[in-house]
Amino acid sequence: MNASLRRFLTNPKAVVGLVILMLVVLAAIFAPVIFPRNPWQMASRPFLPPFQDAKFWLGTDMLGRDILAGLAYGAQISLIVGVASTVVAVVVGVLFGAMAGYYGGFVDDALMRVTEFFQTIPTFVFALLLVAILSPSVMSIIIAIGVVSWPPVARLVRSEFASLRSRDFVKAAVVLGQSNRQIIFSQILPNTMSPVIAMASLMVASAILTEAAISFLGLGDPNMMSWGYMVGAARTVIRQAWWMSFFPGIVILLVVLALNLVGEALNDVLNPRLARKGRQ
Amino acid sequence: MSDPLLKIEKLTVALPSAGDRVNAVSDVSLTLDKGEILCIVGESGSGKSITASTVMGLLPSDQLKITGGSVTFDGIDLLALDENGMRKVRGARIGMIFQEPMTSLNPVMKIGRQIEEVMEAHGIAREKRQARAIELLQAVGLPEPEAIAERYPFRLSGGQRQRVMIAMALALEPDMLIADEPTTALDVTTQAQILKLIRDLQRERGMGVLFITHDFGVVADIADRVAVMQKGVVVEVGPASEVLVSPGHPYTKSLIDAVPGFREQASAGSTEAPVLKVSGLRKVYRTGGGLFAVPKEFVAVNDVSFSIARGETLGLVGESGSGKSTIGQCVMRINGIDGGKVEFNGSDIVNASGAALKAYRAQAQMVFQDPFASLNPRHKVGRSIMAGPLAHGVDTATARSRMEQLLKRVGLDASAADRYPHEFSGGQRQRIGIARALAVEPDLLVADEAVSALDVSVQAQVLDLLREIRDEFHLAMLFITHDLRVASQICDRVIVLHRGRIVEEGEVTNVFGDPQDSYTRNLLAAVPGQKWHRGEQQALPA
Numbered sequence: 053m054n055a056s057l058r059r060f061l062t063n064p065k066a067v068v069g070l071v072i073l074m075l076v077v078l079a080a081i082f083a084p085v086i087f088p089r090n091p092w093q094m095a096s097r098p099f100l101p102p103f104q105d106a107k108f109w110l111g112t113d114m115l116g117r118d119i120l121a122g123l124a125y126g127a128q129i130s131l132i133v134g135v136a137s138t139v140v141a142v143v144v145g146v147l148f149g150a151m152a153g154y155y156g157g158f159v160d161d162a163l164m165r166v167t168e169f170f171q172t173i174p175t176f177v178f179a180l181l182l183v184a185i186l187s188p189s190v191m192s193i194i195i196a197i198g199v200v201s202w203p204p205v206a207r208l209v210r211s212e213f214a215s216l217r218s219r220d221f222v223k224a225a226v227v228l229g230q231s232n233r234q235i236i237f238s239q240i241l242p243n244t245m246s247p248v249i250a251m252a253s254l255m256v257a258s259a260i261l262t263e264a265a266i267s268f269l270g271l272g273d274p275n276m277m278s279w280g281y282m283v284g285a286a287r288t289v290i291r292q293a294w295w296m297s298f299f300p301g302i303v304i305l306l307v308v309l310a311l312n313l314v315g316e317a318l319n320d321v322l323n324p325r326l327a328r329k330g331r332q
Numbered sequence: 333m334s335d336p337l338l339k340i341e342k343l344t345v346a347l348p349s350a351g352d353r354v355n356a357v358s359d360v361s362l363t364l365d366k367g368e369i370l371c372i373v374g375e376s377g378s379g380k381s382i383t384a385s386t387v388m389g390l391l392p393s394d395q396l397k398i399t400g401g402s403v404t405f406d407g408i409d410l411l412a413l414d415e416n417g418m419r420k421v422r423g424a425r426i427g428m429i430f431q432e433p434m435t436s437l438n439p440v441m442k443i444g445r446q447i448e449e450v451m452e453a454h455g456i457a458r459e460k461r462q463a464r465a466i467e468l469l470q471a472v473g474l475p476e477p478e479a480i481a482e483r484y485p486f487r488l489s490g491g492q493r494q495r496v497m498i499a500m501a502l503a504l505e506p507d508m509l510i511a512d513e514p515t516t517a518l519d520v521t522t523q524a525q526i527l528k529l530i531r532d533l534q535r536e537r538g539m540g541v542l543f544i545t546h547d548f549g550v551v552a553d554i555a556d557r558v559a560v561m562q563k564g565v566v567v568e569v570g571p572a573s574e575v576l577v578s579p580g581h582p583y584t585k586s587l588i589d590a591v592p593g594f595r596e597q598a599s600a601g602s603t604e605a606p607v608l609k610v611s612g613l614r615k616v617y618r619t620g621g622g623l624f625a626v627p628k629e630f631v632a633v634n635d636v637s638f639s640i641a642r643g644e645t646l647g648l649v650g651e652s653g654s655g656k657s658t659i660g661q662c663v664m665r666i667n668g669i670d671g672g673k674v675e676f677n678g679s680d681i682v683n684a685s686g687a688a689l690k691a692y693r694a695q696a697q698m699v700f701q702d703p704f705a706s707l708n709p710r711h712k713v714g715r716s717i718m719a720g721p722l723a724h725g726v727d728t729a730t731a732r733s734r735m736e737q738l739l740k741r742v743g744l745d746a747s748a749a750d751r752y753p754h755e756f757s758g759g760q761r762q763r764i765g766i767a768r769a770l771a772v773e774p775d776l777l778v779a780d781e782a783v784s785a786l787d788v789s790v791q792a793q794v795l796d797l798l799r800e801i802r803d804e805f806h807l808a809m810l811f812i813t814h815d816l817r818v819a820s821q822i823c824d825r826v827i828v829l830h831r832g833r834i835v836e837e838g839e840v841t842n843v844f845g846d847p848q849d850s851y852t853r854n855l856l857a858a859v860p861g862q863k864w865h866r867g868e869q870q871a872l873p874a
Binding site (some may be wrong): 219223225226241 | 707
C-alpha cells in the first residue's frame with residue numbers, strides 16, 4: 053500500500069487535483085471564519101464589478117451579496133452533497149452487486165432487473181423528480197443523487213464478484229467452513245475495492261455537477277448558498293454582470309476537473325494493468 | 333563444416349531495475365544446425381523463453397533491453413534488423429509455436445483463412461493460398477483438412493489447435509522453428525502425438541528446431557542436443573544422450589534426479605476401515621437453457637465408486653475432461669451431485685447442511701492447483717491459515733499457535749505469517765496452502781493437481797511434504813493428477829478415469845506395471861521419456 057501511495061502522490065495529475073481539492077475543502081471549513089456575515093445578506097452596493105473593491109474581490113450580485121463569500125459557502129453544500137450521495141450510492145451499489153454476483157441465479161436475475169429499472173430512467177430527470185417529491189433540502193438532494201447513481205456501481209461490483217467467486221481462494225474459504233457473509237465481506241469485497249474507489253472519486257464529481265444543475269433550476273436547498281443557484285440566479289443579468297455567473301461556473305469546472313484528475317490517478321495506481329493497456 | 337543456422341553469441345538481456353538479478357539472460361552462447369533439434373531446458377525464470385523471444389525480436393523493448401551479444405541467423409544479424417526487416421524473416425524464415433493453443437488463434441476467423449493470412453502477409457499469390465493451406469492441414473495430420481479449414485477455432489480441441497498453429501508456422505517453409513513449451517498445456521496422449529509430429533516434420537524438411545521445455549521426459553524424446561539454463565546462464569550444453577545419462581553440472585544432475593519416475597516397489601496399503609465412501613457418484617453439468625431452450629447436458633462423472641482409509645493415498649488420474657477434478661469438488665461439497673452417495677465416517681454428506689456440514693468442513697480439506705489463485709492476495713498469510721480454525725470457533729490464541737506450528741511444519745519461517753502471498757514463490761505458496769488445509773485438523777485431504785503448477789525440483793519437495801504429512805497426521809488422501817509419474821510416486825492405489833467412468837483401478841504398481849485396459853495402456857505409452865527412464869534404471873548398479 054505504501055508503494056501505491058507513493059506512486060499516487062508522485063503522479064502529477066493527482067498532485068494538481070489534490071491541491072485544488074484541498075483549497076476547496078479549506079474554503080468550506082473556514083467559510084464562517086473568513087466570512088462571518090451570512091452570505092445571503094447584502095454586503096455592499098449591488099452590481100459591484102470584480103477587482104474594484106478590496107473587500108469584495110469578486111464583486112457583488114444584483115442584491116449586493118458578496119460573491120466570494122457565496123463561493124466559500126457554496127463549497128460546503130457541494131462537498132457535502134458530493135461525498136454523502138456517493139457514499140449512499142456506493143453502499144447500495146456494493147450490496148446489490150455483491151449479492152447478485154455472489155449468489156448468481158435467481159437472486160442475480162431479480163436484483164439485476166431492479167438495477168435495470170433504475171438505469172432505464174434518465175438519471176437527471178429522475179433526480180429532479182425525486183427532489184420535487186421529497187421537497188427541496190440538502191437531505192433530499194443527497195438521497196435523490198444517491199438513488200440515481202448506484203446502478204453502475206452495482207454492475208461493476210457484480211462482475212467483479214462473479215469472476216472472483218470462482219477463484220480458488222474463495223473455494224478454499226468455502227471448504228474451510230466460512231459463512232457466506234464472511235466470504236463476501238472479508239474474502240471477496242477487499243479484492244473489488246480498487247475499481248470501486250476509482251469509480252467513486254468520479255461519482256463525487258458528477259454528483260457535484262448534478263447538485264449544481266438541480267440548484268440552477270431552482271430546486272436547491274433554499275437555506276444553503278450553492279454554486280448552481282448562483283449561476284442560475286445570475287443568468288438573467290449575464291449581459292450586464294458577467295462575473296456573477298462566471299466565477300461560480302469556473303469553480304464548478306475546477307472542482308470537477310480536480311476530482312477527475314484524482315480519479316484517473318487513483319485508477320492508474322489501483323488498476324495498473326488497465327492503465328497500461330489504455331496508454332499503449 | 334558450414335556455419336550453423338543460428339548462432340547466439342554472448343547474448344545478455346538486462347532486467348528492469350529492482351529485479352532479483354541484474355540480467356534476464358547473461359552471456360548465453362548457443363548454436364543450432366540445420367536438421368537439428370536443440371532443447372533449451374530449465375525451470376521457470378531461467379531465461380529460456382526470453383532467449384527464444386530475443387531471436388524472434390519479440391522482447392517487450394520498454395522493459396527488457398539487450399545489452400550485449402549477437403544473434404546471427406543464416407548470416408543475417410537479427411539484432412541489427414529494423415522492424416520491417418525482422419517482419420520478412422519472421423514467419424518466412426523462422427516459424428514459431430506458442431504454449432497456449434487456446435489463445436493463440438483468432439477466435440472469430442476461420443482456420444483456413446488464418447493460415448492464408450500468413451501467406452498473404454508474405455506476398456504469396458492468392459490462387460495458390462487455399463490449396464497450400466489444405467496441404468498444410470493435411471501435413472500436420474488433421475483429418476478432413478477441407479472441412480477443418482472452414483471451421484472456427486472453438487470447434488477444435490487443444491491438440492487440433494496446436495496442429496493448426498504448427499501448420500501456420502510451417503506455411504512458408506521456414507528454415508527454423510521455435511517452439512516455446514508447445515505441449516505443456518496438452519494432455520499426455522496429445523503431447524506424444526504433437527512431439528512425434530514435430531519430430532517427423534523436422535526430419536522431412538530438414539529444419540532446425542529450437543525447442544523450449546521444462547520437462548526432461550520431453551527432452552529425452554525429442555532432443556538431439558540439450559542446453560540447460562539456470563538463472564539466465566547456460567550451465568551445460570551437449571548431445572542429449574550425454575547430458576541426460578551422465579550430466580556434468582550439479583544443477584542438471586539435481587533437475588534430472590527430481591524428475592519423478594515410476595515406482596517399482598508395491599505399496600503395503602491400509603487395513604483400516606474406510607473414512608470416505610463414494611458409491612455410484614454421478615454428476616451432470618447443464619449449460620444454456622432458460623425459458624425457451626432445453627439445457628445441454630454433459631455427464632462429467634458416471635457411476636464412480638471408491639473408498640479411502642486413513643493413512644492411505646488414493647490417486648485419481650485421467651486426461652482433461654475425465655471428471656477427476658469434478659469428483660474432488662463433489663467430495664468437498666463445492667458441487668452438488670446428481671446421483672449416488674458420498675459418506676464420511678458413515679454419515680451422508682451430500683444432503684448435510686447447517687451444523688452437520690460445518691462439522692464435515694472441519695474434517696475434510698483441500699489443496700488447490702494454482703498456488704497463485706488459491707490464496708487471497710489481500711490477506712496476510714497468517715490470517716489465511718487462521719481463517720479455518722476461527723470459523724470453527726477455536727479461540728484466537730489457539731489458532732495462532734497452531735498456525736505458527738504449521739508454518740514451521742511445512743518448512744516456512746514463523747515470520748511468514750505477517751507477509752502477503754505475493755512475497756512468496758509458487759512452491760512456498762503451495763506449502764502455505766497445505767498449512768491452511770491442516771489448520772482445521774482434518775481427517776481427509778483432497779489434493780487437486782497440487783503439484784502440477786510447480787517446477788520439477790519444487791514438485792519433488794512438495795510431494796515429500798505431502799507424504800510426510802499424511803503419515804504424521806494419519807490422513808486419508810485423495811490425490812488428483814494428470815501426471816502418471818507423480819501419481820505413481822505418491823499414491824497407494826490409483827483409479828484411472830476416462831470420460832467420467834472408471835476404466836481401471838488397483839494397487840499403483842500393479843495398474844501401471846501391468847495395465848489391463850487399453851486406455852490405461854495408451855496413457856502409459858504416451859508418458860514422455862520412458863526409454864530414457866528405463867535406460868537409466870538399467871544403467872544403475874543393482
